[in-house]
Amino acid sequence: MGSRRDVARAAGVSVRTVSNVVNGYAHVAEATRARVLQAIADLDYRPSELARSLKRGRSGLIGLVLPELDTPYFAELTRAFVEEGASRGLTVVIDQTDGDLERERYLIDRTEYGSLFDALVISPLALTPAHLDAISDDRPLVFLGENPFPRFDHVMIDNRLASRQAVRHLFESGRRRIAAIGTKGTDHGSSSQRLAGYHDALRDAGLGESESIVEHVDRFRRADGAAAMARLLDRPDPPDAVFCFSDPLALGALRTLATRGVRVPHDVAVVGFDDIEDGAFSTPSLTTISPDKRFIARTALGLVERKLSGTAESAALVIAPHALILRESSAPSRP
């Protein structure tokens, strides 16, 4: 590939004129423009985005750091970010941590120590605010998810409220033995908030702590949901409704219920969380909490731009909207 200088020499003009042609500057003679374009084509020249970025002081690259990509929720969120970024002239590139603390720290440190990215949007799993003590809050970092990171911009949904609404819905549709599938012991994040919402709703309904039925899982996948549901059905007092902390868990539960010949929603109602595409097409289709992924992406990128433009006064905490999507899996059993 030829350089800018080669092009200038070949076209018999100065380097500056090449620049003018490339950038479509107004006052360039037609003949000159043609000669330069010809030279560009001959030498297979293309401007270095690296150099441009250096001059501009921005690369236009935003890193999106997620725990895992094969979780449908994150995959769909990724899509929202990429599309939303494109419409703002930002390129969103994705990195995955597997919830590994070291990797989360590494990626943040890299931004800290001057990477090619203008900013990072990160959904941490293992990271806690204490790990960020040494990190200046001038850094363009935007956090997603439920763990609070006080000094930084943050976009989350109200997990506790959403869970409460989901469980209230089950109660209002006539269920009385409502189980939850989903806490993990180590998780200090969304699980505990969703659990809190579950307990809120039981309390609202006048049910005591003793009537809570919580089934733990290690991961939030179909297989875990299926196994947890089987354990619930094997209890002497099986539930008539299940609130699952993720859609894949709920889809797994549906599978077990189908296998065991338990009718959904007639015998057991199921509600999930995340509103992934599969849930809309399952049999029965899945009632779920739908976080507004578009809103999350738009807001997070807006915060990034605000930070980069220097207009930010203090860290923002944005609660993104969510909706309870009613589908077949939770239709009332007793009209």
Added chain:
Amino acid sequence: MGSRRDVARAAGVSVRTVSNVVNGYAHVAEATRARVLQAIADLDYRPSELARSLKRGRSGLIGLVLPELDTPYFAELTRAFVEEGASRGLTVVIDQTDGDLERERYLIDRTEYGSLFDALVISPLALTPAHLDAISDDRPLVFLGENPFPRFDHVMIDNRLASRQAVRHLFESGRRRIAAIGTKGTDHGSSSQRLAGYHDALRDAGLGESESIVEHVDRFRRADGAAAMARLLDRPDPPDAVFCFSDPLALGALRTLATRGVRVPHDVAVVGFDDIEDGAFSTPSLTTISPDKRFIARTALGLVERKLSGTAESAALVIAPHALILRESSAPSRP
């Protein structure tokens, strides 16, 4: 954040000395080093990776362009690339196209016209070689997947052979009515090769074209596999084995079989393709073709480095190894 110049001023040294300290150059007096480090800390200075990359002529960023991220196979492949890249000092960033032609072209064009990425590894869905006529084969592009792109480096597995082995295995374990689930009308890629392998195996087994049973699907997801399996079971002459063109399809088929009370592998054997994690833990566990994802990632990045170093003489075509992983879903029915 302070600049290199500010640091120099604060420490009372030249900019060059700051550079020497940062890069750990040998002959820097201890006192000077300390003063510079102090200034760096005070001013929260960190070197610009952008400027470094410009000087070096490399950014260390490799783009990995995939059709979709929520397909487990691609998610696992991504992991292999990210890890393999890290071990070579390359940062692999991911972009997704949804199999959209325009997006695939756009991403390649961006590299063509000087992006921040050193190279692109791309698994195209819609793109055909004709779209690349205008693209110089000097570009550091490495292709993945089954569609041939003659002038460029390429890593693929032998889909046809792998399929043939999978179907032969079904035949050898006593099956005689072997169906395939998976072609899509529009796909010019892996589907047609897997279909060819399926027919190869039938021919090997002395079964005629008339005995092939092919069930089409629109996408390669669980739900599609479940629906296709249901159609197969509803035929007057249901199969005793199914070769699915992807693991999610196979997992969907397993679900339908379970729901209908068909025993696997006793009544129907199932084989998938891709070796995704879920398949190893399903009930029954899934026999599948396992492409060597590590190998693919390692080789593709190797080709990238070869291209970037300029040692490449001509385009390479690498066939990555695969293995037939035998699990419960295809144990012999007639010993």
Added chain:
DNA sequence: ACTCTATATTGCATCGAGGCAAACGCCGCG
């Protein structure tokens, strides 16, 4: 002919870092 303006083109400086080699200070040695 001479200014004035509009169009075309260019040189220089700059972004932030690093390669290169010169130049500095200081020591010991002849």
Added chain:
DNA sequence: CGCGGCGTTTGCCTCGATGCAATATAGAGT
């Protein structure tokens, strides 16, 4: 006292592109 050598520090240039302002050229107006 002068010189070679070592450790230390620095200036200058380059990477590739662009902002700024100056300059060159042509044509129009009086």
